[in-house]
Amino acid sequence: MNTKELFDLKGKVAVVTGAGNGIGKGCSEILASAGASVVVSDLKLENAQATADEIIKSGGIASATACNVLDENELSALIEFAVKTYGTVNILVNNAGIGGGGRENPFKIDRAYVERIYAMNVFAPWQLCKLAAPYMEKSGYGSIVNITSMSSINNEANMAIYASSKAALNHLASNLAFDYGHMGIRINCVGPGATRTHSLASVLTPKIEAKMLAHTPLHRLGEVSDIAGAVLYFACPISAWVSGQVLMVNGGGVQTLDM
Numbered sequence: 328m329n330t331k332e333l334f335d336l337k338g339k340v341a342v343v344t345g346a347g348n349g350i351g352k353g354c355s356e357i358l359a360s361a362g363a364s365v366v367v368s369d370l371k372l373e374n375a376q377a378t379a380d381e382i383i384k385s386g387g388i389a390s391a392t393a394c395n396v397l398d399e400n401e402l403s404a405l406i407e408f409a410v411k412t413y414g415t416v417n418i419l420v421n422n423a424g425i426g427g428g429g430r431e432n433p434f435k436i437d438r439a440y441v442e443r444i445y446a447m448n449v450f451a452p453w454q455l456c457k458l459a460a461p462y463m464e465k466s467g468y469g470s471i472v473n474i475t476s477m478s479s480i481n482n483e484a485n486m487a488i489y490a491s492s493k494a495a496l497n498h499l500a501s502n503l504a505f506d507y508g509h510m511g512i513r514i515n516c517v518g519p520g521a522t523r524t525h526s527l528a529s530v531l532t533p534k535i536e537a538k539m540l541a542h543t544p545l546h547r548l549g550e551v552s553d554i555a556g557a558v559l560y561f562a563c564p565i566s567a568w569v570s571g572q573v574l575m576v577n578g579g580g581v582q583t584l585d586m
């Protein structure tokens with residue numbers, strides 16, 4: 328067994344959503360460092376471009392494009408951009424997601440909020456899977472990684488919609504694994520615990536952090552690189568016989584906002 332080959336993505340094309348910042352940016356960087364040509368997409372083109380520029384500066388291959396995953400036409404355009412730029416799609420990281428701040432008072436949110444969370448966290452990943460799968464099958468290599476959340480298996484206050492949307496994303500993957508297996512496509516999920524990004528910073532207080540650390544055996548919060556490492560595993564040939572799985576990356580513990 329050659330370790331280098333098992334982690335080699337040279338010649339493979341990866342598409343990452345929400346890649347202008349945080350976990351999506353980290354995933355783009357690590358996939359590029361393994362040799363993939365990365366389509367870095369984000370709602371904000373300038374952030375996507377900054378990620379792509381950093382990759383290129385480090386010797387990697389990347390192209391930036393704008394994609395609002397809430398817009399069906401932009402999802403189609405994203406896959407078309409990847410095919411036009413690099414010829415196919417082999418790896419898809421459904422990273423862009425919203426919610427999770429413990430701000431979902433069930434008596435205050437309305438249907439439009441619920442629809443928006445599900446559109447972002449479930450419908451967009453589903454649609455991108457559908458759009459990318461034929462290219463993955465044709466190319467002979469396909470790996471999809473959904474970024475879900477520890478919330479998908481936790482129970483806590485004011486998180487019902489986000490948590491259930493991420494649980495749906497887990498279940499989408501474990502079921503699509505059956506539909507896609509014969510096409511040579513694997514689909515798995517990475518569920519981050521509390522990971523230091525802008526979205527976490529918007530809800531983290533010293534008190535919440537201290538409580539989270541008390542429930543985290545490895546006694547630190549996650550870094551983007553911790554999550555990106557798990558995504559790399561699922562993207563690479565080393566996980567060739569792994570599909571339909573959810574890997575929680577959480578320091579061995581459970582970090583919730585209301586502990």
Ligand SMILES: NC(=O)c1ccc[n+]([C@@H]2O[C@H](COP(=O)([O-])OP(=O)(O)OC[C@H]3O[C@@H](n4cnc5c(N)ncnc54)[C@H](O)[C@@H]3O)[C@@H](O)[C@H]2O)c1
Nearest residue numbers: 345347348349350370395396422424476521522524525526
């Ligand atoms: N950070 C955590 O603690 C944590 C924990 C569990 C799960 N997650 C999940 O990880 C994923 C990434 O979160 P993050 O913490 O890196 O967030 P982040 O806020 O750091 O980055 C999110 C990125 O997504 C982009 N984005 C926002 N709306 C978009 C849209 N409509 N279309 C395309 N891109 C859009 C933003 O511009 C930004 O670049 C999300 O799915 C989130 O639910 C994060």
